[in-house]
Amino acid sequence: PIDAANWPYPRWVAHRGAGQLAPENTLAAFRLGHAHGYRMFECDVRLSADGVPFLLHDDALDRTTDGKGFVTGLDWATLSRLDAGSWHSPAFRGEPLASLEAVRSFCETQDCALNVELKPTPGTEFETGRVVARTLLRDWRGRLPPLLSSFRTEALRGACEGAPTLPRALLIERLEPDCVDIALGLGCVAIVAYHGLITTRFEAWLRSERLALLTYTVNDDAEAERLLGIGVQGLITDRVDHFDPSR
Numbered sequence: 001p002i003d004a005a006n007w008p009y010p011r012w013v014a015h016r017g018a019g020q021l022a023p024e025n026t027l028a029a030f031r032l033g034h035a036h037g038y039r040m041f042e043c044d045v046r047l048s049a050d051g052v053p054f055l056l057h058d059d060a061l062d063r064t065t066d067g068k069g070f071v072t073g074l075d076w077a078t079l080s081r082l083d084a085g086s087w088h089s090p091a092f093r094g095e096p097l098a099s100l101e102a103v104r105s106f107c108e109t110q111d112c113a114l115n116v117e118l119k120p121t122p123g124t125e126f127e128t129g130r131v132v133a134r135t136l137l138r139d140w141r142g143r144l145p146p147l148l149s150s151f152r153t154e155a156l157r158g159a160c161e162g163a164p165t166l167p168r169a170l171l172i173e174r175l176e177p178d179c180v181d182i183a184l185g186l187g188c189v190a191i192v193a194y195h196g197l198i199t200t201r202f203e204a205w206l207r208s209e210r211l212a213l214l215t216y217t218v219n220d221d222a223e224a225e226r227l228l229g230i231g232v233q234g235l236i237t238d239r240v241d242h243f244d245p246s247r
């Protein structure tokens with residue numbers, strides 16, 4: 001079983017593919033993170049109106065594509081025609097939004113691990129978790145199972161229904177006293193915590209419950225050293241050109 005003592009995943013995880021070096025959550029970012037030696041990727045996944053899992057962080061298109069407004073109601077045929085690269089820099093002009101299917105294929109071919117953050121469009125939490133998990137359970141042929149994480153407990157409940165055997169992790173940005181109970185209740189194998197929350201006490205608490213501890217988004221040298229000293233299992237970073245993932 002996957003737990004804190006038997007954590008099979010790479011320690012370093014490239015955030016949104018390659019952080020800010022390429023347009024986030026696109027295949028171009030995954031290729032760049034891979035070129036920097038990263039063998040595990042975090043990405044944000046939601047559903048199109050016709051139920052296709054694809055990568056997008058925000059509820060709206062404006063920041064990271066040439067589309068406008070909320071993503072709600074748009075099907076994948078429409079979304080897949082958007083330019084998700086020009087906002088970043090001219091070199092990435094025409095880079096499309098990535099489907100989860102394309103990312104799955106990339107990770108399998110490159111023998112990379114994947115952390116799918118369920119980022120549901122509001123109101124679709126359970127359905128997003130269920131469909132994404134079921135799709136990955138059906139299609140994933142990689143060596144390590146995809147790790148499904150979310151801030152949204154309903155999405156993790158959906159993931160549990162769609163694929164009870166795929167590992168899950170609870171994301172937290174604040175320290176609530178019931179976070180461990182919630183994670184255990186959802187059958188999670190890990191908590192992914194905002195790095196500023198992590199102390200030796202917190203790590204010991206999770207370890208005593210056999211929960212692994214991962215952390216986001218670690219971009220600072222001193223903070224990375226502190227977290228490695230505490231013994232976190234995973235660090236999610238934007239700075240794939242800076243942190244050596246082999247350590």
Ligand code: G3P
Nearest residue numbers: 042044057117171216236
């Ligand atoms: O999954 C870790 C991290 O990505 C959570 O925050 O906003 O970058 O998706 P965010």
Ligand code: MG
Nearest residue numbers: 042043044117
């Ligand atoms: Mg994320």
